[in-house]
Amino acid sequence: MSNCIFCKIIDKSIAAKIVYEDNDIIVFNDIHPKADIHYLIIPKVHIESMLHLESKHTELMGKIMLKTNMIAQEAGLLGYKININTGVKGGQEVFHLHLHLLGNK
Numbered sequence: 001m002s003n004c005i006f007c008k009i010i011d012k013s014i015a016a017k018i019v020y021e022d023n024d025i026i027v028f029n030d031i032h033p034k035a036d037i038h039y040l041i042i043p044k045v046h047i048e049s050m051l052h053l054e055s056k057h058t059e060l061m062g063k064i065m066l067k068t069n070m071i072a073q074e075a076g077l078l079g080y081k082i083n084i085n086t087g088v089k090g091g092q093e094v095f096h097l098h099l100h101l102l103g104n105k
């Protein structure tokens, strides 16, 4: 989506500190970290929010959860929080679905 900041990170027209990338997912540092580790995990396909999930996204969302856990463990976290702000009322500011991975060392 042309005016989406996270799509611009995916297509590299905006810089980010990318920590993991494959065909389906990209993971980068949140620009305003709220913990020692604060990554954003996003699908490469533009899905606005959890409110816009469809059954065709089942496999993708499963992969995101497994990769998030893998990345948390590789970062040395013994425990972590996953936050998915959803919709304006849920505090979402960037309307490209993303998981916040938050953990302290």
Ligand code: AMP
Pocket: 005, 014, 016, 029, 030, 031, 032, 040, 084, 085, 091, 092, 093, 094, 095
């Ligand atoms: P949310 O309220 O869940 O939509 O949070 C959006 C998150 O994106 C915030 O934690 C921001 O700090 C983060 N963010 C916004 N722009 C960028 C960017 N260019 N690079 C990295 N993180 C960003």
Ligand code: ZN
Pocket: 001, 004, 005, 006, 007, 008, 045, 046, 047, 095, 096
């Ligand atoms: Zn997008």
